[in-house]
Amino acid sequence: MSELGQQLLLIADDELVLGWRNSEWTGIAPFLEEDVAFSSIAQNEIGHARALYELAARELGTTADELAFDREPDQYRCSRLVELRLVPDWARTIARHVLYEQADEQRLRELMGSDDSELAGLAAKIDREEAYHRMHAQMWHERLNDERRYVEALEELRPLVDERGEHLPEFAQLWEEMTMVRRSVVGATW
């Protein structure tokens, strides 16, 4: 597999799985504004995953749907940070949100400087949307910054940002749900 294809897959997996986890707050967030916010952020992340899978698919000679939903669990390269099932823990959810947006910003900045103009353009488009996720994360960080539970969550989760490889146990159930349609209806498309 090409190096670019690998790199795109890793980012797309992060965005897809985080989008999935964020959507678990839909309907049960602490208040209505956050129901809307987390649902919207989830939708954006999954949209980014799709665009990244499409680019990776061209590189790898396959389709976005196959990359997103037809791989075995051990082929997903997402970070352990995004795999965690955090509902109903709001402090840890916000800590993940803040840590992820920081790491993602760095990564996007590098991609925006890529020699591949298509990738650089997509990264810049994604970054424009992520600016709003970062503002949301910043707003919550300012609110919770002196809460012990939140500070502890940041410390606990920080090492997971770059931890990849063997999945956390809860990834299995996420994979089951996420790939269910493709496994039950052959050829179903996004």
Add this chain to the structure above:
Amino acid sequence: MVTAERVWEALAEIPDPEIPVISLVDLGVVRDVAVQDGRVRVEFTPTFLGCPALEVMRDQMAAKVRELGAEPEIRVITDDSWSTDRITPEGREKLRESGFAPPTPRGTGAPQLVQLQRGVFRCPYCGSTETELENIFGPTACRSLRYCKSCRQPFEQFKTI
């Protein structure tokens, strides 16, 4: 014989699926139309990549081109060459009339939280800038929610991207 001008006119009849007061052309998402040998290539950029209306827009544009007797090729451009600055003046007026505050001009960098928290955003109902941020996110990815302290009306603010 189909001309690019005729295609632009036809595309201008398609309302945005989520904000139907504005057409796809007024929204500025149609980037280019090229006609060659009975084939029409339309380039367009989604406002947000996760926009669920993307497929609907693509199908509607293809249908319009077929109505003109040409074969459509709809290309989705996913770079950052589109910004909300491309919404036409007519489009902005239509948004305002329907209670959506049009996006503010995009600066050199990304918008910042302090800017959103300031009261420079104008209420589409009474014109006051005494407005406050209620939620960065709204009913669709492209909108935020604000509240006008002057006329006590909540309203939707098109995000600047």
